[in-house]
Amino acid sequence: MSTSAERELAYYEDLYSGFAQQHFAKPAVAAFRRYLAGRILARTKALARTRAARANWRVLSLGCGIGDTELLIAPHVGKLVGVDLSPKAIVQAQADATRKGVGNAQFFYGDWREAVSRHGRFDLVLGVFFFHHLSDGELAAVPGELHAVLQPGGMVYALEPSARRLAGMVGKLVVPKLMQRYQTADERQLSAETTAALFAKQGYAAETHWFDFVSTPLAGLFPSWRAGYRVARFTDHALVRIPGLRRWSANFELVAMRE
Numbered sequence: 001m002s003t004s005a006e007r008e009l010a011y012y013e014d015l016y017s018g019f020a021q022q023h024f025a026k027p028a029v030a031a032f033r034r035y036l037a038g039r040i041l042a043r044t045k046a047l048a049r050t051r052a053a054r055a056n057w058r059v060l061s062l063g064c065g066i067g068d069t070e071l072l073i074a075p076h077v078g079k080l081v082g083v084d085l086s087p088k089a090i091v092q093a094q095a096d097a098t099r100k101g102v103g104n105a106q107f108f109y110g111d112w113r114e115a116v117s118r119h120g121r122f123d124l125v126l127g128v129f130f131f132h133h134l135s136d137g138e139l140a141a142v143p144g145e146l147h148a149v150l151q152p153g154g155m156v157y158a159l160e161p162s163a164r165r166l167a168g169m170v171g172k173l174v175v176p177k178l179m180q181r182y183q184t185a186d187e188r189q190l191s192a193e194t195t196a197a198l199f200a201k202q203g204y205a206a207e208t209h210w211f212d213f214v215s216t217p218l219a220g221l222f223p224s225w226r227a228g229y230r231v232a233r234f235t236d237h238a239l240v241r242i243p244g245l246r247r248w249s250a251n252f253e254l255v256a257m258r259e
Contacts, residue, residue: 004135005085008085008133009085009086012065012084012085012086012088012089013086013087013088015086016065016066016086016088016089016092017088020065020066020089021066021092023223024066024068026223026224027223027224027225027226027229028218028219028222028223028224028225028226028228028229029219029220029223030068030226031219031226031229031230031233032215032216032219032229033068033069033072034072035233036069036128036159037069037072037073039253040069040073040126040157041054041073041076043157043209043253043255044124044155044157044255047155047255047257054076054077055076055077055078056077056078056123057077057078057079057122057123057124058077058078058079058080058081058120058121058122058123058124058151059073059074059077059079059080059081059122059123059124059125059126060080060081060082060083060115060116060119060122060124060125060126060149061080061081061082061083061125061126061127061128062083062112062125062126062127062130063083063084063085063112063127063128063129063130063133064082064083064084064089064093064107064126065084065086065089065093066089066092066093066096067082067089067092067093067096067097067105067107068096069126069128070082070093070105070107070126071093071096071097071100071102071105073126074097074102074104074105075102075104077104077124078104079104079105079106080104080105080106081105081106081107081108081115081119081122082105082106082107082108083107083108083109083110083112083115083116084107084108084109085109085110085111085112086109087109089109090107090108090109093105093107094107113145116145116146116149117149119149120149121149121150121151121154122149122150122151122154123150123151123153123154123155124154124155124156124157125146125149125150125154125155125156125157126156126157126158127156127157127158127159127160128158128159129159129160129161130158130160131158131160131190131195132160132161132187132188132189132190133187139190139195139198140198142198143156143198143199143201143202143204143256144202147202147203147204147258150258151258152258152259153257153258153259154257154258155255155256155257155258156199156204156254156255156256156257156258157253157254157255158195158253158254158256159211159251159252159253159254160189160190160192160195160251160252160254161189161190161250161251162189162190162191162192162210162248162249162250162251162252163188163189163190163191164189164247164248164249165189165248165249165250165251166213166248166249166250190252192208192210192252192254193208195208195254196208196254196256199254199256200256203258203259204256204257204258204259205256205257205259206254206255206256206257207254207255207256208252208253208254208255209240209252209253209255210240210246210247210249210251210252210253211236211240211249211250211251211252211253212232212233212236212239212240212249212250212251213232213235213236213239213240213248213249213250214232214235214236214250215229215232215233215235215236216250216251217250218232
């Protein structure tokens with residue numbers, strides 16, 4: 001019987017054999033990535049009051065895939081290191097970095113724990129839809145493992161699917177085959193409160209924010225519909241501020257700062 005890591009690798013090697021590259025280049029997905037990169041930079045800058053200038057930051061991205069978000073962030077920081085389980089994803093990320101002339105980004109494939117031990121300390125660690133692939137035991141160990149590679153005052157930024165996501169419940173009923181195309185059998189959703197508590201227990205100052213209701217799922221399901229994504233993104237800005245309703249958001253952000 002295959003292990004979870006083997007199943008994940010097989011899934012993503014297939015995904016990055018051409019489908020993902022075409023899918024991620026479509027207008028709505030590209031708009032989401034631009035928005036996400038800007039949001040990451042804004043969130044982390046707002047909290048990094050005592051950090052060195054962002055232009056000198058060393059950034060590590062876990063589960064970077066083909067690096068489409070990372071290559072948008074790299075021009076704003078000192079160095080970016082991306083790691084992913086999939087060799088095919090990393091080949092694409094490296095090719096895109098060369099094609100776009102992004103010289104301060106490096107990409108590696110393999111186990112992320114080995115990667116973080118080889119590249120020194122970082123000011124920011126990114127996990128965009130990464131932590132929900134980990135088992136409960138692995139997730140519980142992450143704050144301590146990242147603490148060892150973060151500079152004092154360094155941060156972790158994560159974007160993860162919420163366990164109460166209304167969009168996921170509707171999607172499984174309306175478009176179950178499409179939902180299966182974009183996730184593996186080993187994935188799950190996470191509780192914002194529980195995930196933040198894992199970091200707080202290890203001494204981080206952790207906070208969460210609701211990210212969206214429909215805009216990110218819409219970009220995945222209808223990647224060519226840029227106008228639809230923009231309308232949904234505008235609507236989400238209002239929806240995530242409504243008490244009682246926002247707890248049903250599709251995704252949440254976690255920002256955790258090492259003391």
